[in-house]
Amino acid sequence: MNAEIDTRIVRGACPHDCPDTCAFEYHVKGGKLVEVTGDKNHPMTQGRLCVKLKDFAGHHYNPDRILTPLKRVGPKGSRQFEPISWTEALDTIRDRWNAIIAEYGAQAIMPHAYLGHQGTLNGLTAGDAFFNRLGSTVAEKTYCESGSSTAWVMTVGPSGGLDIESFVHAKYIIVWGMNMTSTNIHGWPFIVKAQEAGAKVVVIDPVQTRTAKAADWHVQIRPGTDGALALGMMNVIIAEDLVDHDYVEKYTLGYEELKERAALYSPERVYEITGIPAADIITLAREYATTPPAAIREGVAIERSRGGGQAIRAITCLPALIGAWRHVGGGAMEMPIWEFPTNFDRICRPDWIRPGTRVINELDLGAALTGELPLDPPIKSLFVYNSNPMSQAPAQAKIARGLEREDLFTVVSELFITDTAKYADIILPSAMQGEQLDIMVTWGHLYISLNQPAISPPPDCVPNVEMFRRLAKVMGFNDDYWDRSDWEMLQDFYDWDSPALQGITLETLKETGWARINVGLPHERAPHAEGNFKTPSGKCEFKSSVTENFVVPVWRSMYEGMQPGEPIDPLPDYVPGYESRETNPELAKRYPLSIVSPKAHAFLNSQYANEKPKQKRQGEQTVFMHPHDAAARRIETGAMVRVFNDRGHFDGRAEIVDALMPGLVMANLGHWPSFTSSGTAVNSISSDAHCGMGMAGSYSDNLVEVAHVAA
């Protein structure tokens, strides 16, 4: 065979939980995936991928990949498995589940999934219809974004907001709580372009990240105090009458109440809370309000403290207050998935959820498995896919104790034997992105993209969508939901007749790979120039019509029942953290340092953290400390240190850097516990307390102490 003739390009898209959702070109030679490159014509991808996607072709051939179903043959967690057939795996699952259902009811089974894959067929919601049909507990998936979703929707409705590409038209840009050069690298060039054209770029972050260094101004803020800063900016904007009164009157709700609230946050008081000098707060407010178009990129990090939701509320009120939405390039961006006409009800089938079905939040996994949450029936089986709670969920030690339970029947669908999969009774082998069909969900741009299979998966590896077909069949579900091909499901899962998809079909996507949805072009899009907010009032709700906490249904299998429901303040406010010197002085005496755990540059959450080239690039688990804190503990760069609190500990190599504020420690998320010297990672110290909105995790709201590891 002539190898040249056999080389072909297949169009695809990146599977990862990242706002960029790059357009791929798979290079296939002799049936083998030899290279994956970025599409040069895609306005966001622009021909480049990222450090995480280096050698993505080789990733498919990693010798550690799980290639057959496995059953456990040693103690739980011992990594002793034997290959079995799909038939044996499915029959075992069916028999165990039927026995559990007979004794405890189907709610004793709990799924656990997140965005280990970001596809419409194989991603966040891949198993929702199956588990709703089974009658299992509904798992609330609030690892990330849910707090922001709740706050954003309360304020401006499910709006796509500002397009990242429109940032080139902005003259004042605030990147708030996001290290874009690590986690939104394909969005960053639009900001660089604006900067080159004279825009001022401000980064608000507790850490002087690479992104902060590239900004014109880095505003260093104490973690969890963003709400106070936003209210302080409002205080100045209102006091100096920099308000767009016409916009406020026509298109907002609750200005007088907001004004009263903001009056409580003088720059002096906000300095005390945030650590930002009052003069800087005044300058930031003035510049933001008087340099149109003014754009805000809201990062997910803001939500990760007790008051994170209220902080997002406050920040999302700012553009309406100054009329920033009037301008192309003005407004705020959080996550634009709401612009895509996805039929989530058809995907998830909430009509199959039996009335009164309970909800368990995934971040409560440890509490749910160990009896800390009083549950009737208890969880007797856990089905994990697209997620690795032993790395990514808080309260790691508690989860490990739960997963060690002999009576818990655990099934994990995976690519590799992760620190979660090692506890499984049955492991099911998953397909990789180059091997499956899907439409990729994106939360950072306005292009729909089709990932087409470039190669066949290894014989026993199947896409999640096929795994749930097989499970449905073995469980005896005769619904035609599972009779459809992947292609037919994609036809049904989007509203192809909607204006956003005019001129776009699955067939055209097969040719083009991707298409911009019809929601306005970057140089003319101004979705809220004349209000049109998708809130109950149709206005930007400074004072919300919503008064009870809720999780946006897409994060909970589209289930509307059993919402958390506790009252929430309808006005944005600063809510201090659970763990700080102010709110918990006793705890702060023992554990005086705050910690943040941002995503690693070379890993995608915990993905790739098992691969040598990425480990080499990222380095070992490192504990970053401020020189003052290090000196007080006689710690020098290179020392092995232990980070600990009452919940647990992890060890890492100390690195002393000026980039942090005093009192703050940083350790990147994603290192697999089994590869660290302590056998634990950063989430061993994380609390499973939920933030005030959307049941988000409080990963940035934890106190710790750091000491030398005893020799």
Add this chain to the structure above:
Amino acid sequence: MTHVVTKNCQACRFTDCVTVCPVACFHGDDERLYIDPEVCVDCSACIPACPVGAIKDEFDLSDDEEQWIRINAARAPILPVVRAKQPPLPTAEARRSELGLN
């Protein structure tokens, strides 16, 4: 963490790399370009953009290329950022032929 501009940029300075860099990490003098290791994000977009294969991942360097890590780190911060493509040096095409890369 960084990529580095190695020997082949000398006498060429094609500057195609700067057009694909998402973080504007290229700096230059009259002879060649350098990457600022504090700014580079290791995305590798510049590697295929260079007509003479001058840019390499620091982990892919041969022993005698290792010196370029130090040279890039020392030179880049004191030179201006090169953001837009510039005309190659007059010797560029000859140098490319010499390298057998056209």
